Amino acid sequence: MTENKKTLYHALTPFLFLLAPENAHQLTLKALRWTPPSLLNLFFQKKTSSALEVCLWDRRFPNPVGLAAGFDKNAESINSLFSLGFGFVEAGTVTIKPQSGNPTPRIFRCPEQKAVINRMGFPNGGVALFKSNLEKFLSRKPRAKGVLGINIGMNKDQTEPAKDYTSLIRTLAPMADYLTINISSPNTPGLRNLQEKGPLTELLTAVLEERKKSCGSNPPPLLVKLAPDLNDQQLEEIASVVMTLKIDGVILTNTTLERPEYLPQDFANEKGGLSGAPLTQKSTAIIRKFYQLTNGQIPIIGVGGISNAQEAYDKIRAGASLVQVYSALVYEGPGLANRINKELAELLKKDGFKSLEQAIGADNPPQNKETGDHHAEQAKSA
Ligand SMILES: Cc1cc2nc3c(=O)[nH]c(=O)nc-3n(C[C@H](O)[C@H](O)[C@H](O)COP(=O)(O)O)c2cc1C
Numbered sequence: 418m419t420e421n422k423k424t425l426y427h428a429l430t431p432f433l434f435l436l437a438p439e440n441a442h443q444l445t446l447k448a449l450r451w452t453p454p455s456l457l458n459l460f461f462q463k464k465t466s467s468a469l470e471v472c473l474w475d476r477r478f479p480n481p482v483g484l485a486a487g488f489d490k491n492a493e494s495i496n497s498l499f500s501l502g503f504g505f506v507e508a509g510t511v512t513i514k515p516q517s518g519n520p521t522p523r524i525f526r527c528p529e530q531k532a533v534i535n536r537m538g539f540p541n542g543g544v545a546l547f548k549s550n551l552e553k554f555l556s557r558k559p560r561a562k563g564v565l566g567i568n569i570g571m572n573k574d575q576t577e578p579a580k581d582y583t584s585l586i587r588t589l590a591p592m593a594d595y596l597t598i599n600i601s602s603p604n605t606p607g608l609r610n611l612q613e614k615g616p617l618t619e620l621l622t623a624v625l626e627e628r629k630k631s632c633g634s635n636p637p638p639l640l641v642k643l644a645p646d647l648n649d650q651q652l653e654e655i656a657s658v659v660m661t662l663k664i665d666g667v668i669l670t671n672t673t674l675e676r677p678e679y680l681p682q683d684f685a686n687e688k689g690g691l692s693g694a695p696l697t698q699k700s701t702a703i704i705r706k707f708y709q710l711t712n713g714q715i716p717i718i719g720v721g722g723i724s725n726a727q728e729a730y731d732k733i734r735a736g737a738s739l740v741q742v743y744s745a746l747v748y749e750g751p752g753l754a755n756r757i758n759k760e761l762a763e764l765l766k767k768d769g770f771k772s773l774e775q776a777i778g779a780d781n782p783p784q785n786k787e788t789g790d791h792h793a794e795q796a797k798s799a
Contacts, residue, residue, distance in 0.1 A: 430528075430748070434528065438522075438526050439521060449497035457500035461500055461501045461751065461755060465502070466762035468766075469481060469758055469773050470773070473738055476638075478739060480503075481738070482758055483564075484503045484505070484507060484746075486566075486597065489506065491542045495551075495561070499563045503754045506566065507565075509541075509569060510602065511547040511567070512543065512569075512581065513544050513571075518537050518604075519540075523538070527684040531693050532695050534692075535692070536687070536690070539604070544589065548588060548589065548592070565594045567592070567597070568597040568642065582598060583623055590627075593637045595637050597642050598640070601671035603644070603672060603690045604690065612647065614655075617658050621641070624639065625639065641664055641667050642671055643669055643703075644672075645669070645696065645721060646675065647703070649706070652703070652706055652707060656707060659711065660715065667716075669719060670721045671690065672696070673695075675699070692722070692744040693722055693748070694744075697724075697728055700721025701735050705736060707736070708735065712783040713783040717738060718737060718738070718741055720742070720743070722744070723757070724745035726757045730776070733777055734776055734781070735778070736777065736778040
């Protein structure tokens with residue numbers, strides 16, 4: 418049921434793939450921006466089953482399929498992206514100062530393996546542009562249905578990371594439905610070291626303090642986005658820091674530095690983070706481990722190689738409350754969120770779940786039932 422059906426997009430890919438990946442991406446963003454929302458809604462906006470709704474952090478996600486960070490770095494096409502049927506959109510990664518990122522070419526496709534390698538290095542127009550684009554989106558009436566995440570990172574030349582993250586929180590937190598601290602991109606030197614216990618504790622403490630100052634009694638949930646290349650000890654330490662500091666959630670995972678043997682050599686030789694199909698199992702395994710380590714108490718957004726409903730469902734059953742996609746959009750096209758949602762509702766029904774929330778962690782029940790499962794806690798207090 419979840420095998421990918423051929424669509425008009427599949428027929429067009431040989432032509433689209435004549436363009437360099439980054440040019441195709443820019444063209445897509447422009448086309449989305451210039452297409453009237455009513456037209457996009459007509460083609461893509463489908464009513465999703467109410468069984469797919471997820472209530473988390475006092476936010477209502479109309480469906481669990483989100484667009485991952487990196488697609489709309491400057492928050493310029495958010496409204497149109499919601500029109501494609503996503504339940505949430507994560508804009509960014511944004512940095513304080515504009516930066517051009519690494520030299521091009523810096524995105525590489527491998528259609529045979531449905532994979533992508535990127536070494537973008539956070540190219541973006543900086544926080545001032547991002548904020549002004551966000552203001553335009555937020556002033557739209559009515560605002561598109563769905564939850565807006567903002568993903569923040571540090572500039573390449575910053576030697577004191579907390580300065581950038583706290584400053585970004587000061588400016589952007591009041592506008593976000595949730596905030597993501599990105600410390601897992603492999604393309605900013607030193608960034609992934611912030612996942613080590615000491616630096617992580619220091620950074621998150623500073624960031625939580627700033628959120629409290631900037632947002633008072635109504636702060637947006639704060640999430641941390643992690644790499645898939647963490648060993649068991651690192652993962653245990655991170656789980657313990659996240660629980661101790663009461664971080665609201667984690668995003669698992671960013672791209673991997675691993676290169677499976679079956680990848681064509683010239684593609685595998687490109688430096689950067691690998692995403693798409695080769696990441697599917699690896700990111701699900703990390704979700705499974707983290708869900709156990711935190712007894713299901715820390716909500717997880719699962720991302721990495723999802724291209725169909727079954728792959729999304731596997732991550733949910735391993736412990737993810739929500740999922741995101743990026744690379745599969747390149748290979749499956751703009752109807753992807755709708756297809757996943759439609760088939761996910763069928764998978765839930767087939768397994769006898771009345772709501773998606775019941776399926777979270779179904780394959781991976783927390784071993785410590787006393788403290789487990791944040792959704793059960795929420796249901797009890799509702
Ligand atoms: C071209 C490209 C750019 C990306 N840029 C970012 C980024 O700016 N910030 C971020 O947190 N993740 C970024 N990512 C990672 C994705 O958000 C996602 O975590 C990863 O690609 C795994 O999901 P996928 O296999 O569905 O692509 C990027 C991925 C790609 C392919």
